[in-house]
Amino acid sequence: MALQDKYKKLVDTASTSGISDLQVREENNVLYIRGTAQDGSTKDKLWDIYNQIDPDFRSGDVVMDIDVAASGGAKLKVTTETSNLNIRKGPGTDQPIVGKAAHNEIITLISKSNDQWWLVKTDAGEEGYAYAQYLSPQ
Amino acid sequence: MKFTKQFIAILVLFTLSFAGCKPKDADLQTTVQEKINDMSDASGVTVAVNDGVATLSGEVQDAATKDAAGKVAEDVSGIKSVVNNTTVAAPMAPVTITNDDALIQGVTDATKDYPGVAAVVNNGEITLTGTIERSKLPNLMQSLNSLNPKKITNNLTIK
Numbered sequence: 001m002a003l004q005d006k007y008k009k010l011v012d013t014a015s016t017s018g019i020s021d022l023q024v025r026e027e028n029n030v031l032y033i034r035g036t037a038q039d040g041s042t043k044d045k046l047w048d049i050y051n052q053i054d055p056d057f058r059s060g061d062v063v064m065d066i067d068v069a070a071s072g073g074a075k076l077k078v079t080t081e082t083s084n085l086n087i088r089k090g091p092g093t094d095q096p097i098v099g100k101a102a103h104n105e106i107i108t109l110i111s112k113s114n115d116q117w118w119l120v121k122t123d124a125g126e127e128g129y130a131y132a133q134y135l136s137p138q
Numbered sequence: 139m140k141f142t143k144q145f146i147a148i149l150v151l152f153t154l155s156f157a158g159c160k161p162k163d164a165d166l167q168t169t170v171q172e173k174i175n176d177m178s179d180a181s182g183v184t185v186a187v188n189d190g191v192a193t194l195s196g197e198v199q200d201a202a203t204k205d206a207a208g209k210v211a212e213d214v215s216g217i218k219s220v221v222n223n224t225t226v227a228a229p230m231a232p233v234t235i236t237n238d239d240a241l242i243q244g245v246t247d248a249t250k251d252y253p254g255v256a257a258v259v260n261n262g263e264i265t266l267t268g269t270i271e272r273s274k275l276p277n278l279m280q281s282l283n284s285l286n287p288k289k290i291t292n293n294l295t296i297k
Contacts, residue, residue, distance in 0.1 A: 047276055
């Protein structure tokens with residue numbers, strides 16, 4: 001349980017931040033933290049704490065998968081650095097691009113087909129899969 | 139009059155014996171609970187004692203702990219019998235790790251927008267080499283962590 005001591009602040013914050021389905025498991029010298037945050041700021045807070053305890057994520061002793069709760073119909077903001085976000089025919093960068101959403105544009109979630117690729121629709125009617133890392137539930 | 143006196147005497151005796159019994163259960167309960175609390179892994183067990191019968195409830199990690207808690211209660215003098223209602227928790231399933239084929243696909247997608255970053259997947263472990271700006275590192279790490287790998291080794295040079 002040594003890792004749970006090292007990352008105590010992270011685990012304590014996760015368990016008091018309303019993370020649903022929270023799992024904290026230590027296996028083969030890796031601490032696995034999984035769950036669904038109610039909003040993006042909770043997820044960001046946990047990542048900030050992780051980065052404070054293990055600067056630049058160098059130790060390789062945590063795998064933290066914190067999803068942000070969002071269901072079909074939810075509004076998503078495109079949080080790319082500056083560029084447009086590709087909307088693709090299927091879930092994968094090898095899939096053809098069927099549309100684009102602008103930086104900071106608000107689009108609509110249809111469904112989460114998996115953790116990485118969400119099926120979305122723009123106000124202009126373009127529909128397809130976008131990379132979830134660049135989408136922030138509003 | 140004699141009858142009334144006798145009745146009162148019986149009543150007093152009865153009350154005394156009743157009062158004498160109750161604190162005993164409470165004392166026994168405290169003793170058993172303390173002994174169980176002294177065990178290293180029985181923190182979820184609670185004790186109730188009624189007429190010298192100890193009832194254990196709560197959840198423990200395994201059957202051995204359940205039996206040990208029952209034995210601890212039995213060994214307390216004054217306990218006539220033990221009803222062991224503690225339940226054994228279902229064993230935790232191992233952490234699910236994404237298989238390498240799905241990981242490689244996921245890592246390709248996650249690193250696409252980071253041209254300086256190279257990633258290798260081997261037996262569930264992702265190893266990162268190359269260069270990245272510090273401000274971009276958390277986003278990349280979030281993407282990679284959400285793939286559910288076994289481990290991520292970050293050998294990136296930070297600009």
